[in-house]
Amino acid sequence: GAVVSQHPSWVICKSGTSVKIECRSLDFQATTMFWYRQFPKQSLMLMATSNEGSKATYEQGVEKDKFLINHASLTLSTLTVTSAHPEDSSFYICSANPRQGSTDTQYFGPGTRLTVL
Amino acid sequence: SQQGEEDPQALSIQEGENATMNCSYKTSINNLQWYRQNSGRGLVHLILIRSNEREKHSGRLRVTLDTSKKSSSLLITASRAADTASYFCAAVSGTYKYIFGTGTRLKVLA
Numbered sequence: 168g169a170v171v172s173q174h175p176s177w178v179i180c181k182s183g184t185s186v187k188i189e190c191r192s193l194d195f196q197a198t199t200m201f202w203y204r205q206f207p208k209q210s211l212m213l214m215a216t217s218n219e220g221s222k223a224t225y226e227q228g229v230e231k232d233k234f235l236i237n238h239a240s241l242t243l244s245t246l247t248v249t250s251a252h253p254e255d256s257s258f259y260i261c262s263a264n265p266r267q268g269s270t271d272t273q274y275f276g277p278g279t280r281l282t283v284l
Numbered sequence: 285s286q287q288g289e290e291d292p293q294a295l296s297i298q299e300g301e302n303a304t305m306n307c308s309y310k311t312s313i314n315n316l317q318w319y320r321q322n323s324g325r326g327l328v329h330l331i332l333i334r335s336n337e338r339e340k341h342s343g344r345l346r347v348t349l350d351t352s353k354k355s356s357s358l359l360i361t362a363s364r365a366a367d368t369a370s371y372f373c374a375a376v377s378g379t380y381k382y383i384f385g386t387g388t389r390l391k392v393l394a
Contacts, residue, residue: 199380201381201382203384208389209386209387210287210372210384210385210386210387211327211372211382211384212287212384213381213382213383213384216381258324260326260327262382264380271315271332273376273380273382275319275326275327275329276326277325277326278324278325278326280324
């Protein structure tokens with residue numbers, strides 16, 4: 168089956184630093200990838216939709232200058248948390264849609280746990 | 285917020301019993317999906333039901349969908365300790381946005 172990987176699986180950083188999280192579709196091309204954030208014991212909240220070769224679309228309330236998304240190729244999207252603060256500590260999950268126009272299948276990565284000290 | 289709601293928030297049952305969790309959503313959908321998440325891990329896809337379907341079965345799982353009420357339910361029969369996890373519904377719209385419900389934390393006691 169289709170596999171989506173994330174790297175790193177966990178990261179600890181100091182307040183004020185920037186952290187980059189990678190999301191890769193390993194055996195398929197993804198024109199669209201999605202980034203979610205999940206706080207402890209809460210649900211996944213969609214942050215942004217990443218489209219290959221174009222600007223990401225951010226959900227209301229998500230700061231685009233703080234959460235930089237780059238979808239440079241059909242298999243890679245990156246999320247950079249800039250000037251991270253403790254309140255950015257969360258579980259970040261990406262997903263990839265293998266075929267444009269299909270809502271049936273979206274493959275989720277294993278998540279990245281970010282802890283900001 | 286477009287986020288769906290699930291109830292109960294938490295459910296504790298004995299092994300062998302059935303578990304039912306409900307999901308309500310706010311948008312029109314193409315399909316609705318259910319996922320399981322073990323603590324601190326990624327999502328595992330369980331089952332998908334399309335907007336023109338009313339009921340679907342997969343192994344010990346039974347899903348119903350009522351688009352007029354914008355609600356769905358997931359029934360897990362003959363539960364096992366390994367079913368202990370959080371369960372989320374995801375309402376999927378034509379723009380392939382997945383709007384997740386608030387989740388139900390299921391604990392199955394051996």
